[in-house]
Amino acid sequence: MRHILSVLIENEAGALSRVTGLFSARGYNIDSLTVQTTEDPTLSRMTIVTHGSDDVIEQITKQLNKLIEVVKVIDLNEADHIERELMLIKVRATGKDRDEMKRMADIFRGRVIDVTEKTYTIELTGPGDKLDAFIKAIDATSILETVRTGASGIARGERVLKI
Amino acid sequence: MEHISGAEIVTRCLQAEGVEFVFGYPGGAVLEIYDAIFRQEQFKHVLVRHEQAAVHAADAYSRSSDKIGVALVTSGPGATNALTGIATAYMDSIPMVVISGQVGTSAIGLDAFQEVDMVGCSRPIVKHNFLVKDVRDLAATFKKAFHIAKTGRPGPVVIDVPKDVTINKCAFEYPETLSIRSYNPPTKGHPGQIKKAAQLLAEAKRPYIYVGGGAVQGGAGAQVTELVKLLGVPCTNTLMGLGALDGTDPNFLGMLGMHGTYEANLAMQYCDVLIAVGARFDDRVISVPSQFLSNPKRIVHIDVDPSSIAKRVKVDVPIVGDVKHVLTDLIAALKEGNLRPNPDALANWWKQINEWRKPNSLLYTPSDELIKPQSVVQKLWEITHGEAIVTSDVGQHQMWAAQYYKFRRPKQWINSGGLGTMGFGLPAAMGAQLANPDAVVACITGEGSIQMNIQELSTCKQYNTPVKVLSLNNRYLGMVRQWQEFFYGTRYSHSYMDALPDFVKIAEAYGHVGFKIENPADVEPVLREAFSPALKDRLVFMDFRTDPSENVFPMVQNGKGLNQMDLPPHMHGLQQVPFENNRDYGNLC
Numbered sequence: 001m002r003h004i005l006s007v008l009i010e011n012e013a014g015a016l017s018r019v020t021g022l023f024s025a026r027g028y029n030i031d032s033l034t035v036q037t038t039e040d041p042t043l044s045r046m047t048i049v050t051h052g053s054d055d056v057i058e059q060i061t062k063q064l065n066k067l068i069e070v071v072k073v074i075d076l077n078e079a080d081h082i083e084r085e086l087m088l089i090k091v092r093a094t095g096k097d098r099d100e101m102k103r104m105a106d107i108f109r110g111r112v113i114d115v116t117e118k119t120y121t122i123e124l125t126g127p128g129d130k131l132d133a134f135i136k137a138i139d140a141t142s143i144l145e146t147v148r149t150g151a152s153g154i155a156r157g158e159r160v161l162k163i
Numbered sequence: 164m165e166h167i168s169g170a171e172i173v174t175r176c177l178q179a180e181g182v183e184f185v186f187g188y189p190g191g192a193v194l195e196i197y198d199a200i201f202r203q204e205q206f207k208h209v210l211v212r213h214e215q216a217a218v219h220a221a222d223a224y225s226r227s228s229d230k231i232g233v234a235l236v237t238s239g240p241g242a243t244n245a246l247t248g249i250a251t252a253y254m255d256s257i258p259m260v261v262i263s264g265q266v267g268t269s270a271i272g273l274d275a276f277q278e279v280d281m282v283g284c285s286r287p288i289v290k291h292n293f294l295v296k297d298v299r300d301l302a303a304t305f306k307k308a309f310h311i312a313k314t315g316r317p318g319p320v321v322i323d324v325p326k327d328v329t330i331n332k333c334a335f336e337y338p339e340t341l342s343i344r345s346y347n348p349p350t351k352g353h354p355g356q357i358k359k360a361a362q363l364l365a366e367a368k369r370p371y372i373y374v375g376g377g378a379v380q381g382g383a384g385a386q387v388t389e390l391v392k393l394l395g396v397p398c399t400n401t402l403m404g405l406g407a408l409d410g411t412d413p414n415f416l417g418m419l420g421m422h423g424t425y426e427a428n429l430a431m432q433y434c435d436v437l438i439a440v441g442a443r444f445d446d447r448v449i450s451v452p453s454q455f456l457s458n459p460k461r462i463v464h465i466d467v468d469p470s471s472i473a474k475r476v477k478v479d480v481p482i483v484g485d486v487k488h489v490l491t492d493l494i495a496a497l498k499e500g501n502l503r504p505n506p507d508a509l510a511n512w513w514k515q516i517n518e519w520r521k522p523n524s525l526l527y528t529p530s531d532e533l534i535k536p537q538s539v540v541q542k543l544w545e546i547t548h549g550e551a552i553v554t555s556d557v558g559q560h561q562m563w564a565a566q567y568y569k570f571r572r573p574k575q576w577i578n579s580g581g582l583g584t585m586g587f588g589l590p591a592a593m594g595a596q597l598a599n600p601d602a603v604v605a606c607i608t609g610e611g612s613i614q615m616n617i618q619e620l621s622t623c624k625q626y627n628t629p630v631k632v633l634s635l636n637n638r639y640l641g642m643v644r645q646w647q648e649f650f651y652g653t654r655y656s657h658s659y660m661d662a663l664p665d666f667v668k669i670a671e672a673y674g675h676v677g678f679k680i681e682n683p684a685d686v687e688p689v690l691r692e693a694f695s696p697a698l699k700d701r702l703v704f705m706d707f708r709t710d711p712s713e714n715v716f717p718m719v720q721n722g723k724g725l726n727q728m729d730l731p732p733h734m735h736g737l738q739q740v741p742f743e744n745n746r747d748y749g750n751l752c
């Protein structure tokens with residue numbers, strides 16, 4: 001099953017490689033990983049999307065907690081949560097397709113953030129499946145380039161991940 | 164405040180930690196540190212002959228005492244030579260601090276001379292590691308390193324120190340306290356869980372205590388013994404747990420696992436309540452989890468590392484905490500509630516176990532012509548009154564040492580279990596002897612393993628570590644040969660040790676005493692001489708020419724259950740007897 005883990009980790013050189021090294025050494029999957037410092041510059045927050053059986057996820061959580069620099073780990077799947085991912089997508093936009101592309105971007109609440117005579121660059125945020133849906137909805141041959149950040153997640157309601 | 168160099172800070176930190184010995188080898192990146200060592204007298208430096216040996220010696224120094232071993236190596240090849248030693252300590256959860264030199268901070272990443280990314284190379288085999296980029300961080304890093312190495316689940320910590328950091332100066336003050344907000348290892352177990360465990364023991368018909376290296380490292384020998392005595396239940400130790408309960412204790416069933424005794428393995432398979440104490444359900448212990456669980460049992464698992472729990476086997480009562488604390492509380496809970504297993508059920512369980520014990524799965528056929536390796540270990544036990552610190556290498560001789568030397572106390576048995584590192588034995592004996600100057604230290608090795616770090620005979624001479632080396636020389640990589648005999652149709656591919664040196668001459672060349680023993684009748688007299696007061700201060704190398712065809716029994720083959728052992732010839736036919744037919748437990752309690 002897919003799980004989304006939030007990790008609070010010391011903002012120190014090498015901390016990220018301990019996490020990725022752990023996943024590869026123990027044969028766990030990383031579907032996506034995002035990381036950035038928090039409002040407290042000594043801490044970074046990671047969101048790791050992974051999949052595995054309950055036993056594997058339990059081991060991943062325990063192994064992450066075992067890393068000296070990891071402050072806290074939560075499995076967002078344990079309660080309601082929100083996920084968002086950002087995609088930047090550059091598409092061909094010429095002739096009659098140009099209007100159509102703009103219309104699709106609007107439907108998905110995307111924004112055109114860069115324009116040339118032949119292309120649009122569209123910014124789109126949402127859960128991963130919305131971004132997938134957008135890619136499916138437009139003509140595949142018109143896609144020049146896509147960049148996705150991977151999911152960031154946060155719990156709904158008053159549940160917070162803090163020291 | 165006076166400003167001192169990073170190198171001097173390193174030595175002052177080691178002094179502040181009460182370090183007695185640093186095992187090391189110099190090189191360009193650590194010359195400043197070596198200069199600072201030259202200028203101090205508080206701790207001694209032991210110059211090994213290979214960095215791997217420095218780390219093994221430091222590791223065994225930790226394993227055989229309550230102190231922490233320290234190794235010091237230079238950058239590049241010094242650091243990579245240390246890796247096998249670091250991995251060895253890591254797999255067995257041994258506390259240790261390894262200091263490696265590094266090229267100057269401005270040269271890092273430029274493929275500088277003798278540059279190796281030590282933090283990267285060692286990351287998967289350390290509990291934690293540090294690259295110190297600023298001399299002002301050195302003292303705090305050392306404080307953290309020692310703290311992390313010895314607390315919680317112990318393990319090796321590497322501190323990589325670039326050369327300019329050893330030259331730069333700053334004020335020095337060793338921190339008295341520290342707190343690491345992201346690192347708070349547990350000590351006491353959850354009282355509710357401990358109560359549940361006590362309750363489970365009281366309900367048991369076939370209780371069993373399975374004790375591992377965590378009890379040895381955690382200094383919980385006394386608590387293990389008290390628990391066993393209080394309940395009168397059978398107990399087994401893993402290879403790493405040997406000595407946690409006295410090997411001569413009547414409640415001790417011997418080691419369990421791949422080369423465990425018949426009774427220890429069958430009790431593991433057929434118990435109904437199992438208390439795992441600082442043991443990690445290793446594949447060499449329980450083999451296949453599904454086979455192990457095919458006879459239902461309820462399991463209590465005490466471990467300081469939550470990730471050891473439910474890793475290979477799901478348990479009913481997990482208790483995260485330090486063994487000593489948890490066992491103390493468990494014993495108190497049992498006493499308070501006057502909780503004991505049902506005496507009739509327990510008596511029946513013992514009756515069964517004693518039947519399993521009767522054929523003696525460690526029996527071997529003595530010989531007048533060939534030296535039986537097992538007999539050498541047994542004689543060693545007699546002559547040293549079971550009191551020696553014994554180190555070993557890896558192979559058949561290791562298993563015979565584990566099976567036939569009945570260890571009386573924790574930290575008496577020093578071997579590489581998790582990584583199985585050949586070459587461990589001799590440097591380990593050296594480290595153990597330095598940690599225990601008055602102890603008798605014996606190293607049981609094989610002619611294959613000893614040659615992987617034989618150069619340390621030189622270090623032993625220089626530092627007067629009078630260890631006694633017993634080489635069970637079967638002219639084979641015996642453990643490999645045994646597998647080839649059992650599983651590869653006796654095709655002994657590259658397991659024969661040809662062109663062996665004259666070990667007596669080697670010993671003598673290094674300034675030691677050497678004996679070659681070919682006749683079974685000479686085993687005892689030579690051992691007596693080696694351990695006599697006359698040779699007390701000498702390293703004695705004994706080259707026992709042993710029976711090359713001897714195999715280690717019992718043996719649980721890969722993929723088999725603990726109740727499907729290959730047994731020694733005198734027990735053939737026995738292993739098929741199903742447990743259920745032996746005794747009916749149905750109407751008890």
Ligand SMILES: Cc1cc2nc3c(=O)[nH]c(=O)nc-3n(C[C@H](O)[C@H](O)[C@H](O)COP(=O)(O)OP(=O)(O)OC[C@H]3O[C@@H](n4cnc5c(N)ncnc54)[C@H](O)[C@@H]3O)c2cc1C
Nearest residue numbers: 375376377381402403420421422441443467486580581583
């Ligand atoms: C040739 C060969 C054959 C082998 N055959 C066998 C065999 O037949 N039988 C056998 O048993 N092994 C055998 N081994 C060894 C095996 O590979 C493992 O190393 C060993 O079984 C692990 O022992 P353990 O379970 O006691 O765990 P250890 O590796 O000693 O781990 C200790 C556990 O205790 C925990 N711990 C540490 N400190 C504390 C504390 N203070 N409080 C609480 N918990 C703590 C740790 O977190 C860890 O989970 C063999 C090895 C070799 C090389």
Ligand SMILES: Cc1ncc(C[n+]2csc(CCOP(=O)(O)OP(=O)(O)O)c2C)c(N)n1
Nearest residue numbers: 558559560585609610611612639640641642
């Ligand atoms: C460094 C290393 N290389 C290879 C092995 C695989 N191995 C395990 S036991 C063994 C044979 C050891 O031979 P010896 O030291 O003579 O001991 P014996 O089994 O004959 O008693 C080998 C090669 C190992 N454990 N360690």
Ligand SMILES: [Mg+2]
Nearest residue numbers: 609610639641
């Ligand atoms: Mg051999």
